Amino acid sequence: MAIIHYFAPMMKMRIFGLVFLGMAAACYNPPRNCNDFKEGEFRFTTVVGENEQTTTFIRRKSIEIDYYQEKADTSSIRWINDCEYVVKKINPKTPAEEKSIHMKILSTTDSSYTFEYGLVGSSKKSRGTAFKVN
Template identity: 30%
Template sequence: MKYLLLLFILGMTSCSSQSKDCLKFKTGTFKYSDDDDWIITRTDSTQIEVNKKNERTLKSSIKWLSDCEFVITVVEDNKGSSNILDKKITVKILNTTSKSYHYEATDGIKKTKNILIKIQGK
């Protein structure tokens, strides 16, 4: 029993001590792990998402709240969808690898989780 408790404590300590390197994902070109249609190009203050399949382009401003959290505000949709304009989406980077990050995004109503893979940029 003592060993199980010790393993549990060691496991919890090692999980919480994992570091996140969020800054390397502040800029670059990305794709979703589960959808190759969308390509995302991000600077420190803007993000452009392009769907290669239907040629939809979303342009957003970015406000960084911390190294691992930012708010995206959609400012332009070339397909003219007014219900997405000015929508604010808060994104939290949950953990990182050398080339990807897991995130949680919410617009205040709906919450999603996914993985972005960095395909270009430092």
């Protein structure tokens, strides 16, 4: 019985330590210096089917110009807060292009940001990483 009393405080400390580490890990927020990415030239690469496709875009204040497959397309940008904005094509050519896209910057590095995006009102989200070109 004396052995149990000897180890009980150590077990409580280990359990407390594990709970503390779990809480500390859950509270970790990756760095988000979103203001560093509000303007500039960026490159985003994604896989569509079996093909890798790259889009280059330039963002200035409330306008974003996308260059994809040798075509330029202009969208308006409405910032919700420092890390979230809504993109809407200025001259949509199809009903699908008329829909706005919600963008949310999740984390940043010195030269890139990871983001989540999806149609406004949709629960389906995708993720990507954009790299600052200049």
